[in-house]
Amino acid sequence: MSDLHIWTGLLLGWILYAMFLTGTVAYFRDEMSQWMRPELAAQAQVPDAAEVVQRLADTMSVLAPDSPQWSFTPPGARNNVASASWANPRIPGRRGFASAVFDPATGQKVEARDTAGGDFFYRFHFQFHYMPVPWGRWLAGLCAMFMLVAIVSGVITHKKIFVDFFTFRWGKGQRSWLDAHNALSVFGLPFHLMITYSGLVTLMLLYMPWGSDAAFRTPAERQTLTAQMNANVPAGKSSGEKAALAPIADMMRQAQARWGRDNIGRVTVTHPGDAAARVVVVRGDFERVSTSPQYLLFDGVKGSLLQARDRVGAAAETRGVVYALHLGRFADPWVRWLYFLVSLAGTAMVGTGLVLWTVKRRARLPDPERPHFGFRLVERLNIAGIAGLSIAMVVFLWGNRLLPAGLPQRGEWEIHLFFAAWAVALAHALLRPAKQAWLEQLWLAAALLVLLPVLNALSTERGLFASLAAGDWVFAGFDLTLLALGGLHAALAVRAARHRPRGRAARRGAEPDATPARPRSTRA
Structure with missing residues (x-):
């Protein structure tokens, strides 16, 4: 267990450190994105999402009238801009989608510097950069599995780990590094286990697809599986018959009456301007410890409610809770700072483990x-x-x-x-x-x-x-x-x-350390 803990922590430790640190700052990615667009004024209060999305829809009817899909994200308490993406197969890359940020007050594109904002660190921590996205996610999953093994083997190896949490010997070289590593490990142990395991669960169908492939064989069955985990409603086929889009603000207000004024996560319009248009209003994650999909499906022309999804199955809900715990989007500012600090301690845990490896072995070098x-x-x-x-x-x-x-x-x-x-x-x-x-x-x-x-x-x-x-x-x-x-x-x-x-050589002439040596089997 000691050797397993040492080598699983070392071999991919530098990537794990980068994943932990970038994931830590990503808990404030919305605030970082605001700081990186200083031209946009701070908002005094959150604007009405229904009015903002209606403005965006009016803008898109001019900007991309022939697009088969629009998707809008209204501003929130942590985000002072509205964003929109729209399908355009003529645009290379990004799967044929274009995107932009808009002023909530006018519905027009904002004149702000081009920046990835805090989203760069968020995406880097689980898919890296300069490589195909599936490769990056596979690498992140391998690192997370190494981390999970290192945590479990570390708990088994450190038999007095909770006692050592209350002991720190300053200025003792290797002993101080070991005490710091122990204290940081125990301080956030439940969080470290949760964040590592939940990170694997979020991409479980990428890492272990065979169960779902065996249980859901037909396209219709797989569509049902996807609907349990995501608010992706099939767009269907366009009718080819022109029809005006009903006021989206009215549909939004039905959703607000159901979930709250400031709890709209996303609005998707398929086949706008067609008689087969559909509008999907998705509930946000605010004050909800689950990412399981809840949405309202409307007829885009008549404005009538076609379907209300309020719950999913037990397995999908469990997955949604685990995913939400990992993302922490439900958290208020105090809980978000707690996430940040404990995750920062996890970053330091990985860092002190890497440094401890060199400190411990330097003393044994000829x-x-x-x-x-x-x-x-x-x-x-x-x-x-x-x-x-x-x-x-x-x-x-x-x-x-x-x-x-x-x-x-x-x-x-x-x-x-x-x-x-x-x-x-x-x-x-x-x-x-x-x-x-x-x-x-x-x-x-x-x-x-x-x-x-x-x-x-x-x-x-x-x-x-x-x-x-x-x-x-x-x-x-x-x-x-x-x-x-x-x-x-x-x-x-x-x-x-x-x-x-x-x-x-330095130790031969030095006074012996009064601290008794511990057996190797009880230390990483």
Whole structure:
């Protein structure tokens, strides 16, 4: 169990660390997306979704009148823009869909910088980038399975794990790293198990399709399975007969009376302008710990209610609850911050485990000044995977403020900057002495984080002090969080500067450690 815990935690640990950290910040992806579009004013209150969607439908009737499908997402408490996508087979990529964000007050396209926003980190944490989506999700599933095995084997291996949670010995080298790893592991153990297992469940039909393939053989049966998990109503065929679309606002108000004014998740219109038009209004996830589909299906021409889906089967509902626990979209601000902090502790758990591997083995090296290739590889990947990832993520945010607004494919260039910075961090870690590389990258990450609010104040009218004065807590909270994370990286840099590795040669002349050695079988 000890060897299993060590190697499942190490072999894919750097990818797991990246998945954990990007998934952690994704809990505030809507707020991050707002910060990355500073041209859009903060909304004083959530606008009426029925009126917003009606404006979007009117705009789409001019923008894409021949599209066979429109899909609208109204603004919410955490999102100050409305978004729309529409089918257009002539557009390459993205499965023939185009998308844009719109001003809720006017229904017109917003004039804001092109950016992936917080959605980049959300999608990266389970499907990565620069590779086909199924490959990325398969890789994420493999990493999640390694993580699940590492958690279970870690609990079995650490027989005194709950006792050790209340013990921390500062400045004891390997012992301190082990105590930190134990404390971080126990602090969020139920959350770590839940988030890892639920991550696998969300894509279970991709990883293990054979059960559903055997149970649902015909297209109609598989359509029934899909309907239990998603609010995807078959569009049917167009009639070819022109007909005006009924007012969508009236249909929306029926849904609002059922679920609440601000709890509309998505509206889909199929075959708009045709006599066979259908409108699907989907319930949102607000204050509902389940993602199981609940929707109303309307006749798009007559405006009459055709079907109401209020519940699904027990298995589908269980899956919906597990999925909702993973996403955390139901959470109010306090619960969302709790998600963030415990997930950040999980990120630190993975990071301390990676560092512990090198700290523990350095003491056993015959010559710590000339370690073998495997040790040097792990050590340098730790630097780039931990400190380098922080640099890459904050460079992504710097790019949002510094790239020219009219740059073609500007959102993609923000992502290119992220990976370019990460690659430079890896090259730096390979070329510099290990301790110097740690210090330089941690200090650089701290400086970039602390100076980013300054750049925001210089490049926009929504700096920290202006946001505090206006009560704009999205921008103010984001800047304050950046300053706190910058302070954390600075503290880690100071701690790394004071660290003195204890190799075998150094220990011969040193006084023996009073702490009794523990059997290897009780430690990872």
